[in-house]
Amino acid sequence: xxxxxxxxxxxxxxxxxxxxxxxxxxxxxxxxxxxxxxxxxxxxxxxxxxxxxxxxxxxxxxxxxxxxxxxxxxxxxxxxxxxxxxxxxxxxxxx
Amino acid sequence: xxxxxxxxxxxxxxxxxxxxxxxxxxxxxxxxxxxxxxxxxxxxxxxxxxxxxxxxxxxxxxxxxxxxxxxxxxxxxxxxxxxxxxxxxxxxxxxxxxxxxxxxxxxxxxxxxxxxxxxxxxxxxxxxxxxxxxxxxxxxxxxxxxxxxxxxxxxxxxxxxxxxxxxxxxxxxxxxxxxxxxxxxxxxxxxxxxxxxxxxxxxxxxxxxxxxxxxxxxxxxxxxxxxxxxxxxxxxxxxxxxxxxxxxxxxxxxxxxxxxxxxxxxxxxxxxxxxxxxxxxxxxxxxxxxxxxxxxxxxxxxxxxxxxxxxxxxxxxxxxxxxxxxxxxxxxxxxxxxxxxxxxxxxxxxxxxxxxxxxxxxxxxxxxxxxxxxxxxxxxxxxxxxxxxxxxxxxxxxxxxxxxxxxxxxxxxxxxxxxxxxxxxxxxxxxxxxxxxxxxxxxxxxxxxxxxxxxxxxxxxxxxxxxxxxxxxxxxxxxx
Numbered sequence: 001x002x003x004x005x006x007x008x009x010x011x012x013x014x015x016x017x018x019x020x021x022x023x024x025x026x027x028x029x030x031x032x033x034x035x036x037x038x039x040x041x042x043x044x045x046x047x048x049x050x051x052x053x054x055x056x057x058x059x060x061x062x063x064x065x066x067x068x069x070x071x072x073x074x075x076x077x078x079x080x081x082x083x084x085x086x087x088x089x090x091x092x093x094x095x
Numbered sequence: 096x097x098x099x100x101x102x103x104x105x106x107x108x109x110x111x112x113x114x115x116x117x118x119x120x121x122x123x124x125x126x127x128x129x130x131x132x133x134x135x136x137x138x139x140x141x142x143x144x145x146x147x148x149x150x151x152x153x154x155x156x157x158x159x160x161x162x163x164x165x166x167x168x169x170x171x172x173x174x175x176x177x178x179x180x181x182x183x184x185x186x187x188x189x190x191x192x193x194x195x196x197x198x199x200x201x202x203x204x205x206x207x208x209x210x211x212x213x214x215x216x217x218x219x220x221x222x223x224x225x226x227x228x229x230x231x232x233x234x235x236x237x238x239x240x241x242x243x244x245x246x247x248x249x250x251x252x253x254x255x256x257x258x259x260x261x262x263x264x265x266x267x268x269x270x271x272x273x274x275x276x277x278x279x280x281x282x283x284x285x286x287x288x289x290x291x292x293x294x295x296x297x298x299x300x301x302x303x304x305x306x307x308x309x310x311x312x313x314x315x316x317x318x319x320x321x322x323x324x325x326x327x328x329x330x331x332x333x334x335x336x337x338x339x340x341x342x343x344x345x346x347x348x349x350x351x352x353x354x355x356x357x358x359x360x361x362x363x364x365x366x367x368x369x370x371x372x373x374x375x376x377x378x379x380x381x382x383x384x385x386x387x388x389x390x391x392x393x394x395x396x397x398x399x400x401x402x403x404x405x406x407x408x409x410x411x412x413x414x415x416x417x418x419x420x421x422x423x424x425x426x427x428x429x430x431x432x433x434x435x436x437x438x439x440x441x442x443x444x445x446x447x448x449x450x451x452x453x454x455x456x457x458x459x460x461x462x463x464x465x466x467x468x469x470x471x472x473x474x475x476x477x478x479x480x481x482x483x484x485x486x487x488x489x490x491x492x493x494x495x496x497x498x499x500x501x502x503x504x505x506x507x508x509x510x511x512x513x514x515x516x517x518x519x520x521x522x523x524x525x526x527x528x529x530x531x532x533x534x535x536x537x538x539x540x541x542x543x544x545x546x547x548x549x550x551x552x553x554x555x556x557x558x559x560x561x562x563x564x565x566x567x568x569x570x571x572x573x574x575x
Contacts, residue, residue, distance in 0.1 A: 010364075014175070014364055014366065015175075016177055051191075053170040053192075053369045053374075053375050054369065054371065054373075054374050054375060056374060058374055059374055059375055059376070059377040060146055060373055060374040060375060060376045060377070061145075061146075061374075062146050062147070062148035062151060062376075063119075063145045063146060063147055063148060064148055064149075065112045065113050065114050065147050065148060065149035065150075066113065066114060066119065067113055067114045067119055067120070067121045068114070068119030069114075069118060069119040069120045069121070069131075069133040071130040071131070072133070072134075073127075073129045073130050073132070076129070076132070076134075076137060077129070082234065084231055084236065085128065085236070086127055086128035086129050086130070086238075087128050087129065087227060087231070087236030087237055087238055088129070088179075088236070088237040088239070089231050089234040089235070089236055089237070090179040090234060090235050090237055091234060091235070092228075092233055092234055092235050093178070093179060093226055093228070093235045
């Protein structure tokens, strides 16, 4: 299965990955090779096999509903680039 | 052209757990920014989610409350998008295998009729943080206290047909989840938020039109206004021969309009995949049955019981069963006074009237249910009239004591002494010779009216305390 260059550009944007224009062709080629490998896997008949959500043969353990965390805001904000009034500051998000 | 509106709602319900869905941080509303955001909520490297048992239990309670299939093996997925109030870059949600499957529940319409509305599914997920766009030197402030608060996203079928039905749906949902105790349902604090999917089609058609989604609606009133506005907008476009564009719009309450969100924000390509940090949640029959056994009586069941057991009208039953605290209060009044009809009337008219005026919740009522029951007893045993009872209630509201104490202190006991009443009746008859003459000359219907005049005079003379039934009897005897 081949993938088009514009699809690579879209996925890169969704994943916030910048790909230099002169590298897009190369990336497209490599991902096409990976998809070729997936095509081989697709050939296996999986009709009677239940989809696997996790490779571990175990089920989720649950935690009791208790507050166990304390406030460490100061420590966390000491390593943040910008804070004010207890808030983390980030580049303006346009609404 | 006549248009039919087709509406489906997605409700985001904050579950009333003490701690977050995947971390041990507190979920208290209104805390100082970022004081309830742990390393897990901040998406520090290496942090892993651990699922909160209570969030699972609440979701199952909801599922049983709407008669839905419970997912025996439900799976968490990552929903990928970038926004600064979502530090991980993905929201842990459920996609293919939600915890609650198809169900339905009953809504009450204004005319008293009911409709069953389908629920497509409900799934567990985590809430995001909050972005504050006030001026931080051209930057945005992020508060991650809300990040990781458990949400149940409840998706309805496109079964709703107008704004009133959508509001009725939300009210019924609010009532159900607060009965179950799985959410505080506080809309002002964002505990129940709503996305509206809406499309139009010619009346009688059974194909669906192109829909728009309105996000960010968080009050019953705004839901109603947003739907009315969006109906007008879509109808105008369709009537001009235009086409609706499938898009996400925001409702702006200040301008009372919807406007499109920027297309970049709605690149609906979330690239869901199973969350590798969590295992499938397996729910067995014993667990479901233990939860089912502990479910409280739900609004629909209670309404039906009120009609059957207390012979209330459907309207009264709807009002009284609206919240669990109100229903419990009403039943405590009935237990104390023994007359459901009068109890229903007093709770709805006097009590709810005063509570509304004072903007108080039933739980904070200064008059307790047994105290109100005590007052009603005095009406039932003819100690006071209904009119005097309202005065007594006012005094009880002001904290002047029990009904009996107030009746005693103010000397309000109804006058039922036949000798005393007779004297009053004689006085009134003597003082109104003209009306007596008119009365005697009149025929049946007119007489009835004139009798009212004499009763009124006696009541006035007795300062409202005369037993009206006895006054009527005495007048009938004397006016011959």
